[in-house]
Amino acid sequence: MMRLSASRLTIERGGRTILRNLDFAVDSGEMLIVTGRNGAGKSTLLRALAGLLPLASGALALSPSSEDSIAEQTHYIGHADALKNSLTAAENLEFFAALLDLGRGGLEPYAALDSFGLRHVADLPAAYLSAGQKRRAALAKLLVARRPIWLLDEPTTALDTASQALILSVIGAHLAAGGLVVASTHARLDLPARELQLGAAA
Numbered sequence: 001m002m003r004l005s006a007s008r009l010t011i012e013r014g015g016r017t018i019l020r021n022l023d024f025a026v027d028s029g030e031m032l033i034v035t036g037r038n039g040a041g042k043s044t045l046l047r048a049l050a051g052l053l054p055l056a057s058g059a060l061a062l063s064p065s066s067e068d069s070i071a072e073q074t075h076y077i078g079h080a081d082a083l084k085n086s087l088t089a090a091e092n093l094e095f096f097a098a099l100l101d102l103g104r105g106g107l108e109p110y111a112a113l114d115s116f117g118l119r120h121v122a123d124l125p126a127a128y129l130s131a132g133q134k135r136r137a138a139l140a141k142l143l144v145a146r147r148p149i150w151l152l153d154e155p156t157t158a159l160d161t162a163s164q165a166l167i168l169s170v171i172g173a174h175l176a177a178g179g180l181v182v183a184s185t186h187a188r189l190d191l192p193a194r195e196l197q198l199g200a201a202a
């Protein structure tokens with residue numbers, strides 16, 4: 001059982017307070033969906049949870065406590081797909097897996113791509129992939145190293161119906177295995193989840 005909790009989180013960007021005194025908790029097996037209008041702070045919150053933005057005040061905690069930081073236990077998939085265009089899809093995943101540590105039961109790059117229906121484009125440079133294929137290749141990173149916390153910014157953007165079903169089943173399996181997911185979205189994700197609605201930005 002793992003719990004990620006945020007207490008009185010306040011986050012500023014460019015001198016403006018984007019999120020103020022936010023409280024929430026997510027447990028193993030749960031998904032929290034972050035909603036709100038454009039600019040409400042959904043991406044800001046995910047980036048802060050990933051350790052990519054400092055907190056102005058408040059705290060994030062993971063229990064039970066661990067020697068690994070929250071960031072080390074987290075996969076963050078932002079809405080820029082962060083693929084290297086000159087590397088193939090498979091090489092991108094190899095590169096990413098090497099950055100994280102292997103040996104934690106992740107899938108081989110080709111198997112991860114296969115899970116997202118990308119086996120046939122695994123050896124193409126990422127630059128040649130369609131928008132939806134790039135999105136799926138980025139999401140395949142979730143499978144090359146096991147990490148309990150998944151932070152997903154608009155995971156279904158650019159995905160057709162079949163690919164949306166694929167990512168939802170991958171998320172469902174992660175939750176069933178005791179993982180924990182925080183996802184921002186404007187779409188409806190057809191999975192049980194709690195909603196955190198962000199209000200008007202300051």
Ligand SMILES: Nc1ncnc2c1ncn2[C@@H]1O[C@H](COP(=O)(O)OP(=O)(O)OP(=O)(O)O)[C@@H](O)[C@H]1O
Pocket residue numbers: 013014018036037038039040041042043044045201
């Ligand atoms: N690097 C930055 N410096 C200053 N302000 C920023 C920066 N990045 C984002 N912001 C501001 O922070 C606010 C929240 O942006 P954020 O991207 O988190 O919103 P969002 O809810 O994810 O929006 P969307 O639905 O459009 O993706 C916006 O007003 C945005 O202009």
